Amino acid sequence: MEMETDVPPRTSGFKRIVLCVDASDASHCAARFARRFAQHGVELTIAAVALDPRPLAPHAALAGLDLGVARSELLDDAQRAIAESKSALANTAASVREHLIDLAKENGDVAHALADKAKAAHADLMILGTRQHHGLVRWLDPSVTDRLSQLAPCAMVVVPDKYESPREAGFQRILFAVDGSPTSYAAVNIGALLATPETEIRVVYVVDRAIRYSEFVPMTLLEDAFVKEGELAIAEAARRLESLRNVTRAHVSANLVSTDISADDVSHALLRDAERWNADLIVMGTHGRRGVARAFFGSVANRVAGLARIPLMLVRDQHEEITPDRESKNAS
Incomplete structure (x- = not known):
């Protein structure tokens, strides 16, 4: 051996x-x-x-x-x-x-x-x-x-469990899940420390079409609001990533991902996208905002952790303040 x-x-x-x-x-x-x-x-x-x-x-x-x-x-x-x-x-x-x-x-x-x-x-x-x-x-x-x-x-x-870690160091494909909250941007900043100039990076926002907050609000209006929020969120995350010296602009992509209209949720949609893209790490904020959805359906991050077949990095916005040597890290 x-x-x-x-x-x-x-x-x-x-x-x-x-x-x-x-x-x-x-x-x-x-x-x-x-x-x-x-x-x-x-x-x-x-x-x-x-x-x-x-x-x-x-x-x-x-x-x-x-x-x-x-x-x-x-x-x-x-x-x-x-x-x-x-x-x-x-x-x-x-x-x-x-x-x-x-x-x-x-x-x-x-x-x-x-x-x-x-x-x-x-x-x-x-x-x-x-x-x-x-x-x-x-x-x-x-x-x-x-x-x-x-x-x-x-x-x-x-x-x-059952995850087989590759022999090589580093991460080839990192997927960042953002929702426009300060917590998700903190996850982008800290997760980016794992990137090298060769790392492929994908930023996604999940447009949740499977949840109705009220019968009186047309679903198309909710979708439009989610799409606009998502476009802003992934653009901001991509901007942060591309400003780092250890990230190559050409290796950063950003996309909206949608849940199915019925029998689906954010965590499953995110994991499907990660699997299709062959991500070897998912990075996301935990206990960020999901409004009424989190109150009824629990933490999306916790459900992703319970379902993912690849490692998941969880970050809170307070973590950004604790992580030392930010400048030297971003330069690595």
Whole structure:
């Protein structure tokens, strides 16, 4: 079997990375994906959470059960997850550290514990795997991913289970999903740090034709409003991208994408477009504006994370303020 070599410095915009792992296949995929970023000068912390067994078995004491064995197994699982991820990052130039969080000693839940660790590490990127089906024991499920996306102090890349990370570094095709909100523009600015002059970039706005906000508003008027907003949004995103020195103007395209009139939604339309275009990364803002639609149908970003077959970068507008060395990054 051919030995993997060090990842060349092509994603140097992110210097402090927290890789969140558990003992699942999804975490194995995330660890392999993290090799893309494991370069010289990068501090990569592998963080695993050992769950507190007491909330998992609240009546154990009444039944005379000893939770010490369960806690020991949970600690062993977390340590094993760290060791396996560390092995996946072998032969890279990054400085790899490890941190085990024992929730039996620390109050809180998984999402808060990982977000606190990222804050303490001054992380500018978090990476985690996620399964598209819930499990009973592991904690990297879609609900944790959604909660962490609200708490994370930096951009976050969600790697789906079964994802096979290419051997080469860098990203060949990055798709940016925008909705005209400050959050989506923050996602454009931060996601652009992953681009090289060879990267193909596609900016899309999904015109949502499948949602009626009121029977009294003609659907054509809503579509016209969405189209106008979309044209402005993708033009602004393209302008921002083309102003960066690591992005080639000729490699940026911008398009409107539409949902079907019935039995469709924004997340599925976006993923269809990403698949047709052969994107290897989707970048979008999370908890941005979708008005009444988000109140009734939940976070589009969360649904994309639960369905995507390729990595998804999630960004909030606050992340732009935290990311250090903006000028030097954009020049890389």
